[in-house]
Amino acid sequence: MSEAMQHVGGAEINLGEAELKALCHKVLTRHGFSKPHVEAISEALVAAEMSGSRSHGLYRLMGFVATLNNGGVMPKAVPVVEDAAPSVVKVDAKGGFSSLAFQQGAPELVSKAKANGIAILAINHCVHATALWVEIERLTREGLVAIACNPTQSYMAPHGGSQPLLGTNPIAFGWPRGDGNPYVFDFATSAIARGDIELHRRQGDEIPLGWGVDREGMPSQDPTEVLDHGAMLPFGEHKGSALAIMVELIAGPLIGDMLSIESTEHDQGKGSLPYHGELIIAMDPARLSGGNTQQHMLRSERLFDMVKQQGARLASERRYKARQTHQAQGVTLSRALYEDVMKLIL
Structure with missing residues (x-):
């Protein structure tokens, strides 16, 4: 021991x-x-x-x-990396978890972003169940600004609705900060990540109002009712709902993959983790800032400092x-x- x-x-x-x-x-x-x-x-x-x-x-x-x-999920799936265009790399995860597919595609994504200023990694046919910020931090260590998002299954009702249709559809963003820790946020477009409601259920705790509704569309604090019979809710009402729909589109049909409702239909009620696609965008400040990159990046430090001077906390x-x-x-x-x-x- x-x-x-x-x-x-x-x-x-x-x-x-x-x-x-x-x-x-x-x-x-x-x-x-x-x-x-x-x-x-x-x-x-x-x-x-x-x-x-x-x-x-x-x-x-x-x-x-x-x-x-x-x-x-396919436990021995071997991802296939495709050089799809000068600024596009695609990885077919072949039904495996997305972590390995990202690792396989990341080097080419970094190379294309540094050559062209911006590049996209589209991961298809993956099962995704890990935090996006892990991937984002990997890209910021290369000096890149990055955005990632993915649909899930139809766990969440659109604002004004009461039935599950949209995924929790996380969005993550990363900004490199030289030798310091990057500025990174990663949040679901739902009021809370589905995993947090699962943890409340495991612990026998109620959830706060505003996280979900029951099968009748009424506010509920019962995690089992929300997860198994009702629906989760978007953060910020129409704002979270609109962002979730954006993720459905750009990390679904745009890259030739599923909407959250289609992932749910694919699951056929088995209760598996979501099967879908993921979109990652990487941008190189050295190519986009027009020269004097270090000077321009220091301007971001002024912003971060002023946020903290007000007593606010930076994401991450x-x-x-x-x-x-x-x-x-x-x-x-x-x-x-x-x-x-x-x-x-x-």
């Missing part, structure tokens, strides 16, 4: 980064995922757990295995702080979650 593991006899258990990764490796290997998928998925899940993004961390392993057992600061703490102290998991994950190895 390592020094990073504590509280093993109580209600909580503490694991270090290496132990988290080893646990992911054991689960995924046990269920037949190929080594490249094991590595790519584990990296994304551990990054989320270490950064305090619990809704995209280890608890996702249960959904991964359930989706595999439902026939909803909480995640970086959590990462620093967890790297020093490990991550504390509930014993119930730890035991559920360990059952997947048996």
Whole structure:
């Protein structure tokens, strides 16, 4: 037992980064995922757990295995990378999880963005269940500004409606900041990520009003009612709804892939994780700023400084702080979650 593991006899258990990764490796290997998928998925899940993004961390392993057992993902899929145009790279994930498809396509995306100023990576036929900010941070480390988005399944009602139609459709954005941590945001166009409602259900907690409605379209605080019979709601009413529709279009039909409602129909009620596409746009400031790139990038620092001078928090600061703490102290998991994950190895 390592020094990073504590509280093993109580209600909580503490694991270090290496132990988290080893646990992911054991689960995924046990269920037949190929080594490249094991590595790519584990990296994304551990990054989320270490950064305090619990809704995209280890608890996702249960959904991964359930989706595999439902026939909803190909555990040994080999992504195919296509040089589709001077500024476009496409990756056919072949029904596998998106993490490996992104890793396979990212080098060509970076190369095209730096050559042309802007480039697009379109991932098709993937199962997506990890945080977009993991991918965005990878691109900002190359000095690129990046945007990513994807549909999901029809979990959310459009503003003014009451029936599930749109996906939770996350949007992520990243801005490099030299040697410092990038400015990154990643949020669902729903009032809250679906995974957060799942966590409330696991813990037996009610959800706040405004997150979802019941089967009659009435406000509900019951996570099971919202997830299984009702619908989630968009953030910002018509604004979140419009952004969700935008994501449906540009990360669905535009790249030759599914709408959220089509992903739901594809699932046929099995309850698998969403099968769809993903769109990533990368932009190179060195090509777009018209010279004196460093000077122009420093103007963004003025903006960030003025935000903080007002006492406001920049997006992603909480995640970086959590990462620093967890790297020093490990991550504390509930014993119930730890035991559920360990059952997947048996």
